[in-house]
Amino acid sequence: MTLHHKQSYWKMDQALYLAEKAFENGEVPVGALLLSPDHKVFARAFNQVETLQNPFAHAEMLVLDEACRKIKSKRLLEYSLVVTLEPCLMCAAAAMNARVKRIIFGAYDPKGGGIEHGARIFSRQQTLYYPEIIGGIQEQYCQKLLRKFFIQLR
Amino acid sequence: MTLHHKQSYWKMDQALYLAEKAFENGEVPVGALLLSPDHKVFARAFNQVETLQNPFAHAEMLVLDEACRKIKSKRLLEYSLVVTLEPCLMCAAAAMNARVKRIIFGAYDPKGGGIEHGARIFSRQQTLYYPEIIGGIQEQYCQKLLRKFFIQLR
Numbered sequence: 001m002t003l004h005h006k007q008s009y010w011k012m013d014q015a016l017y018l019a020e021k022a023f024e025n026g027e028v029p030v031g032a033l034l035l036s037p038d039h040k041v042f043a044r045a046f047n048q049v050e051t052l053q054n055p056f057a058h059a060e061m062l063v064l065d066e067a068c069r070k071i072k073s074k075r076l077l078e079y080s081l082v083v084t085l086e087p088c089l090m091c092a093a094a095a096m097n098a099r100v101k102r103i104i105f106g107a108y109d110p111k112g113g114g115i116e117h118g119a120r121i122f123s124r125q126q127t128l129y130y131p132e133i134i135g136g137i138q139e140q141y142c143q144k145l146l147r148k149f150f151i152q153l154r
Numbered sequence: 155m156t157l158h159h160k161q162s163y164w165k166m167d168q169a170l171y172l173a174e175k176a177f178e179n180g181e182v183p184v185g186a187l188l189l190s191p192d193h194k195v196f197a198r199a200f201n202q203v204e205t206l207q208n209p210f211a212h213a214e215m216l217v218l219d220e221a222c223r224k225i226k227s228k229r230l231l232e233y234s235l236v237v238t239l240e241p242c243l244m245c246a247a248a249a250m251n252a253r254v255k256r257i258i259f260g261a262y263d264p265k266g267g268g269i270e271h272g273a274r275i276f277s278r279q280q281t282l283y284y285p286e287i288i289g290g291i292q293e294q295y296c297q298k299l300l301r302k303f304f305i306q307l308r
Contacts, residue, residue, distance in 0.1 A: 055218075055228040056215070056222070056248060061210070064210070065210055068207065068209065068210070069208065074209040075209070089247035093244035093247055093268070094209070094244050097209040097244055099209075118280035118281070119275060126265070126272035128266065
């Protein structure tokens with residue numbers, strides 16, 4: 001678990017870098033990676049909801065969709081999703097539908113999160129598939145960037 | 155409400171026609187429409203998960219995404235989603251994120267549905283937005299087509 005956590009820390013740096021790119025573009029600063037079965041970065045994206053005026057252009061959706069297209073498969077069984085913010089219900093359900101192995105996220109999101117908050121998608125019996133969940137990785141850095149963004153908005 | 159229901163019945167016929175197209179393509183038979191503010195059919199799609207090998211190619215996601223691209227807006231505030239099957243959690247959350255006015259569906263889905271079953275996305279306090287929900291429109295026809303498909307699979 002320790003080694004695994006260290007790996008995650010390292011990858012979260014890259015997701016944070018992408019989140020900063022989102023910030024520079026006036027987007028809610030969220031970045032995501034999809035890691036291949038051998039833990040390499042297979043897809044990367046940042047939130048583009050405002051730029052594309054598309055409510056589905058969350059960083060997570062973008063990397064999941066890109067990966068499915070790349071490998072021409074509806075299943076991402078051995079892939080891991082890394083994202084700076086707890087996924088919303090749509091993205092968590094999308095990751096479930098794609099059968100990702102693992103979801104690693106940074107900041108918790110009491111308002112919009114769907115894993116540890118709200119519908120708690122993976123904490124219910126009806127759920128079809130349960131990925132491994134690791135939350136709070138580099139939490140403070142991820143949160144700090146989000147706070148900075150929302151303070152700027154006011 | 156009566157007039158409204160009659161209208162929905164009529165539109166569900168078109169969604170059912172799309173579901174049959176999905177069936178012919180070996181896809182779980184689900185069809186969807188997006189109705190514009192003046193109740194015209196603005197986008198239509200059927201499930202293409204197998205064809206595209208993309209777990210996000212649910213009929214609902216396809217019409218929502220198409221509509222956002224068409225009007226270049228992340229909000230579909232006065233639009234209605236019509237679909238032959240109760241949306242899964244991903245699609246229900248996507249419709250919520252896009253702020254559709256209304257979700258009209260045919261068959262209930264106790265196993266995979268996310269509105270009247272499972273996470274019951276719109277029955278919780280944390281939910282950010284509550285569209286109008288009308289379920290069970292032409293339920294028997296929608297269900298019959300799905301049953302026929304799953305019997306064939308066995």
